[in-house]
Amino acid sequence: MVATNFAPALKCVLVHEGGLDDDPNDPGGRTAYGIIQRRYNQYRRAKGLPVQDVWKISTSERTEIYDVYYWRVIRGDKLPAGLDYAVFDACVNSGEAQAGKWLQRAINDQRAKSGEAPIAVDGRIGDGTLQAVDEIDDVDAVIGFMQQRRLAMLRELRTWRYFGKGWSRRVAEVKKLAQAIADGSVPAPMPAGWVTAPATKVSGKALPSDAKPLPSPDKGVVSSAIGTVSSGASTVTTTLAPAQGMSPTIDLVLQVLLVVGIILGLAGAAWAWWANREAKRMAAALDIGPPPAAGNDNAPPAEAEAA
Template sequence: MTAKNFAACMKHVLIFEGGKVDDPHDPGGRTNQGVIQRVYDGWRERDGKPRQDVYRMTAPERDAIYREGYWNQIRGDQLPAGIDIVVFDGAVNSGPHQSVKWLQRALMVTRIDGVVGPATLAAIDAHPDHDALIAAICERRLAFLKALRTWGRFGKGWSSRVGQVRRIGQAWAAGANDDGKGVAFIGANALMGASAKAPIENASPLPAKAPADAASGAGIASGGIAGVLQSTRETLEPLAGSSTFIDYLIVGLTLICAALIIVGLGYRWYAARRAHDIAEALDLPSGVTA
């Protein structure tokens, strides 16, 4: 195995990507061997050719798109064996920029910019354990995929794909030849849905804090439900002792207000924690909120 491993990586990625797909639930839309219609249109236009159905794409066109649009973007020829297929497969599925971010996160470099530059390459060379590095990249990728709206539909296939890419990458990093020996391949059924595109644009929205604000409210002026009930209770307080019903009503309103505030604060904590986890998985800037 050499670092210049484009053909071997392509062989496996094309298995994951499958053939012709036109799933309305797939963000990529009409796709042929991993190349979506929009990308194919742009490729032919830059080459001075008219648009045509991506289903008519030729093998040379496919290979050129993969090499220039993904492999060269991640500087695949400069990546060590094993790391190359892991980053390349992620680039095809979620875009080069995102896949490089997973690599940089796993390397714990200072700048996470989605670009393979001298600092990233130096960090790879200095890393003492490429087997562990590949595992960390795949863990970052899975966390990202779980933060997408389509995880429920395509998660099983994506998990299988990432698991198989991890095994192949670690085998190559250990010096295994690309003959399939020592690599545990997953059946085709387990890879159903694995070819669905997973762009960051399909991320789950960050949890809104509005429901908590509406329930608890920071006082009467906020207009929260608890604030309105508190105002009602305070209106009734002068009538306390005038009847058993009024007394029970005041006590009930007090308990409901307290419960709403507790629930509201609890949900705010959950929303903040969930927003942090999603932002972390998606590599969103610090401080991003719903």
């Protein structure tokens, strides 16, 4: 755990974040080297400077923003080598709160293997989380768990269709590099200067706010179609019921409608079962859950970053 890890970690982050972007599909909007316009405005105002186009950002400004608004927020100097880079990269791409949750859940995944009690998951990397980090006996494993959870959430974002391929590559490269740097169960040589990932930029901020809507048992195209058809069948049945027995054709129609009603009922039950199961799966991937446990001593995070 050394303070000098910031420089190589930033160099690796910029392998994926380097360049100027204004992709209409990117929720981060106008971006320079991974810094969004809103963050740059915040930085300039804090310095008493007029806001300007983020594409005019200087190298020194970029470095200071990454240090103050990302590295220090995740308390990178207090994290083990390799894990600091993994959390830093996640913070830049998806925000400090989400990066903190991935770290905490990955720690809990590791603690569960040894029967230890879980820590609170609130996205705040405070003293409680750092104490749990100090107790990690396999940093490589925690990095692996963290990247699994990260990729699971990214797959649930509406922007996956635009950036999914690049995100998948980025997550895999961060995992490989971070585990090469870290101590633990993954045998990998320490890379010289940390820079082993290909110099290809992966654009697109991966924000939890861009998640796909969770399916609902009583909402959606399928449930609406079932309701419409079921209502129509019920109306026809009610209309024809008084004529039952008067015509073989009417009797056949009523029998068919009865079968249709049964099928629709089963379809509705199946949809409700699937929607409930899928909503639970997505909620777990998106870290949508109950509030953090009482007594957590993590410090409040800095202003949430939509990046």
